[in-house]
Each structure stands twice: as C-alpha cells, then as structure tokens.
Amino acid sequence: MRSIIFDLDGTLVDTAPDLIDTLNAILTREGFAPIPFDDARAAIGGGAKLLLERGLSRTGAHVPPERLDALYQDFLSYYAAHIADRSRPFPGLDAALDALAADGFKLAVCTNKLEWLSVRLLDALDLRRRFAAICGQDTFGVAKPDPRILRRTIAAAGGDASRAVMVGDSATDIATARAAGVPVIAVDFGYTDTPVGKLGPDRVISRFDDLPEAVAALAGA
Numbered sequence: 700m701r702s703i704i705f706d707l708d709g710t711l712v713d714t715a716p717d718l719i720d721t722l723n724a725i726l727t728r729e730g731f732a733p734i735p736f737d738d739a740r741a742a743i744g745g746g747a748k749l750l751l752e753r754g755l756s757r758t759g760a761h762v763p764p765e766r767l768d769a770l771y772q773d774f775l776s777y778y779a780a781h782i783a784d785r786s787r788p789f790p791g792l793d794a795a796l797d798a799l800a801a802d803g804f805k806l807a808v809c810t811n812k813l814e815w816l817s818v819r820l821l822d823a824l825d826l827r828r829r830f831a832a833i834c835g836q837d838t839f840g841v842a843k844p845d846p847r848i849l850r851r852t853i854a855a856a857g858g859d860a861s862r863a864v865m866v867g868d869s870a871t872d873i874a875t876a877r878a879a880g881v882p883v884i885a886v887d888f889g890y891t892d893t894p895v896g897k898l899g900p901d902r903v904i905s906r907f908d909d910l911p912e913a914v915a916a917l918a919g920a
Contacts, residue, residue, distance in 0.1 A: 702831075702858030703799055703914065704849060704881075706867035707810035707817055708743060709889030711792060712824065715740045716785035718747070721778040722754045725770055731758040743890040744869050746811040746836055747774055779816060783823035789888060791907030796829050798911045807832040807856035809849050811871070814838045831856035843871050846879035853881075864914055873898045882917050884910065 708714045719740065723733035734742075734754050742753040748771050755762055755770075762770065796806060807830050810817050814835035821827040832855035836842035839851045853863045865876035868889020876883035877899075885900035886907075896903050902913040 701803065701918075702805040702807060702853055702856050702863045704807050704809045704852055704856070704858075704863060704865050705830075706865075706869070706872045706889075707808050707812055707820070709868040709891075710789075710866060710872070710886055711808070711826070712786050712788050712820065714786045714820070715743055715890065717778065717781055717783070718743055718750060720785070721774055721781060722750060724777055725751065725774050726754060726758060729760075729770070731755070731760055734758075740890060741892050744811075744871060746842065747771070747778065747813070747816075775813075775816070779819060782816065782820050786820065786824070788824060788826065789886075789907060795907040795910045799914065800829070802911070804914075805831045805856045805858050807834070807852050807858070809834050809843070809852040809865070809875075811836045811842045844874040844878060846875055849875050849879045849881060864917055866910070868895065870898050873900050884913050884917070 705711050719736055722739055727733055734757055742750055751771055751774050808817060812835050814837055817833050817835050818827060821833060832852055834852040834855060839848055841848045850860050853860050860879060860881055863881050865872060865881050865883040868886050869891045873883050873885060882901045884902045884904060885895035887895050887903055887905050901917055904910055904913050
C-alpha cells in the first residue's frame, strides 16, 4: 500500500497562533515580556518543550531544570485547553487529502508533537478520521530526525517505506526522510528560518493544490 506521511505543525495545520499564545501566557505569568509573533514563529519545531526553552532563552531567563519541567506541564495544560482556538488547516488541505485518498494512498501523521495533543488537535479540526496512524514523539520513544519514528509510522499505517513519501516543512522533516530512505516533499509556508528549497527536498510546493501532482511526479520518477 502506498502511503504519504505528513508532519503536523506548519505542514497540515497552522498551529502557530495557539502555540505562541500559550508560550506568551506562560512567560507573562512568570513576569517575562511576551515574544513578538514573528520571532516566536521561527522558534516552533521540535516539540512544545523546545519551544518553551527557546522562548525562555530569548527573554534571557535562566530556569533550573526542575522549574522548566513544571513550566512545561503548565504549558501543556494551557495549550490543550486552547489547542484549536485559532489553529486552522492550511488552504487546500481537504481537497488534496481527498484526491490522494481517491488515488489509493494511505495517509498518516508523523510529528514531534505529543501523540495525545496531535489527536486532540486533529479531532477538533475534524481531520483525525483521514489518517490511518497519528504518531508523536512519545508514541515510539523516538523523535524526528531519528528515522525510526518515520519508519514505524509508515508501518503503523499499513504501509512500506519503499512505497512512501514524506511531506514536511523543515530541515528536521527533510533529514528524517533522508535518513529513512524516503522521498520528501517540502511545503514553503511552514516554520523554518532557512527556505526549504535550500534544504534539498525532492520537491517544493507552495500550496496544497499542487501536492497530488508532486506526489505523482515522484511516483513516476
């Protein structure tokens, strides 16, 4: 079975507004200045704890590990309660997923977001039903760019790594796919400081309308 494995934040869904609102809520509560939206957006990627660490670092705060762990739990609680206040799928996603499913592809999600948060978000946006597997950094105990998380997500979806394609938005996604021996399509509207075209993906798309054609081109190659 052919399969397409998607990153979540910055690829399927524009989650930045709710992630940044959560980060700034925690920072403000702790007496730190909020991070401007564009600066915080560039810090997304790698999971919520890394975002919190980056946010604290940008304020110049020095937080001991035990305090960071407590703030992380507060972050998760706040974010879970506001997970889809402003987060929305990127334009054209539904039509692209419909087209790929009609062509017989199995669809799955491989993300460094925690699995339960990923499921909650996709449920809130009525997207969970579209995916045969939703796997996060805690699902298998490994996170991207470790290729095992991608290979195991493909297997969980009933696919085979030799007949799979990764779709992501960052250097981490591209590195994960390369390490797993899976071709990768990059979206250029996600969360990355470096333009994805410079990171060596097999294809770059600027809108989901172009995803089925990009997948077909890789399949033909």
